[in-house]
Amino acid sequence: MVEIIPKSAEVVIIGAGVVGTSIAYHLAARGCTDVVVLERNRIAQGASGDGAGGFRQQFSTPINVRLTQLSLPYLLDAPARLGADIETRRQGYLFLLSDEASAAEFRANLAMQRELGAPVRWLAPREAAELVPGLRVDDLLGATFCPDDGWARPPLVAAAFARRAEERGVRVFEGCPVTEVLVEGGRVRGVGIQNGRIAAPIVVDAAGPQAAEVAALAGLELPAAPVCRQVFRTAPFAAIPPRAPLTIDVRSGLWFRPHEGGFWLGKSDEAEPPGLTKHLDPAWGEHVVGLACARAPAFTGARIAGGWSGFYMMTPDGHALLGGFPHLGGFYCATGFSGHGFQHSPATGLLLAELILDGAATTLDIRPLRPTRFAEGEPIVERYVV
Ligand SMILES: Cc1cc2nc3c(=O)[nH]c(=O)nc-3n(C[C@H](O)[C@H](O)[C@H](O)COP(=O)(O)OP(=O)(O)OC[C@H]3O[C@@H](n4cnc5c(N)ncnc54)[C@H](O)[C@@H]3O)c2cc1C
Structure with missing residues (x-):
């Protein structure tokens, strides 16, 4: 048999x-x-x-x-x-740094990453804006970028x-x-x-x-425990080019990256308790979109087309x-x-x-x-x- x-x-x-x-x-x-x-x-x-x-x-x-x-x-x-x-x-990750403590920490870790062979670079705010046209950079001290x-x-x-x-x-x-x-x-x-x-x-x-x-x-x-994380998705829009890297605003915790003509936006809610229930919270979505508009005003023209949630398994x-x-x-x-x-x-x-x-x-x-x-x-x- x-x-x-x-x-x-x-x-x-x-x-x-x-x-x-x-x-x-x-x-x-x-x-x-x-x-x-x-x-x-x-x-x-x-x-x-x-x-x-x-x-x-x-x-x-x-x-x-x-x-x-x-x-x-x-x-x-x-x-x-x-x-x-x-x-x-392969569009890179860009970390935006706007306070002295983070900038110092990222500079030190950049040296460690480069020693290990990672082609990470320090960027002036102007160079970060070249990677993500429409980004607000007047408050930045610098950024780190890895093209790989x-x-x-x-x-x-x-x-x-x-x-x-x-x-x-x-x-x-x-x-x-x-x-x-x-x-x-x-x-x-x-x-x-x-x-x-x-x-x-x-x-x-x-x-x-x-x-x-x-x-x-x-x-x-x-x-280790599961913690719910939420992601929001914009409809296609052209104000920020799709070649942009995954961008992280270190001070606020906001991240965004291109996806099929639009963008995905997210941020970890530090107050989220552990648990295995998925949820999408409109107020949290508004908070995340607000952070995105503050960092890149071009997002004000974007429509949120959807979102989803899932679990990080945190230690x-x-x-x-x-x-x-x-x-x-x-x-x-x-x-x-x-x-x-x-x-x-x-x-x-x-x-x-x-x-x-x-x-x-x-x-x-x-x-x-x-x-x-x-x-x-x-x-x-x-x-x-x-
Ligand atoms: C919103 C969000 C964004 C993320 N972004 C990133 C990112 O950018 N980069 C990154 O590296 N990671 C990211 N992660 C994390 C990444 O998705 C996870 O770390 C990774 O998928 C974990 O894979 P896994 O195989 O361990 O878990 P899973 O994909 O969950 O696989 C575990 C499987 O075990 C099965 N299972 C559970 N219990 C049993 C059982 N009793 N018997 C049989 N099967 C069982 C489940 O059904 C499941 O399919 C993100 C996660 C989320 C939620």
């Missing part, structure tokens, strides 16, 4: 967003093909479907810069790497990872929620699904905003949780990306595959990102969470 869902696998991955599919792809690329990905919904319809798709080398910690750099070959050359067009736009930053479409990346993994033998089941994590003798033994069980010595929690719920099935408490220090657990052999997590999980997903797959297959990630030391770092008193703070 044909076995549809196997009774056992070498690795079970929970979640088929960009992260779970990337891990599956990289395991398969290393020859570990007895891998089953279980997705309760459909591929890339969680946070990966809700994201803005940005990637940047401008972070405040070397490890976040390196995670993007390791991901760049996939994001900038997906047709060659993944056999797929992921609609990459940009954006792409996360669902296309997840689909490409999944297809390439399936070609090598990985199996991906959608509409298949994991309801149980089987644990015995200090080791993970597999997972329970609605109609049975899959035995596996290795289980990876890549469940995005639900990763803490999945970890709880294994008796673990993850230091207390703004860095991902990547790794295993001392008291539960075989269980790994890759979550808590704090709004950066798309751009760090290719690197995450590469590094998790090394950790699982070799016992340690060697391309980049990810021990600083181990999920137990908070309990051990070793958080590392990312300052540029947008």
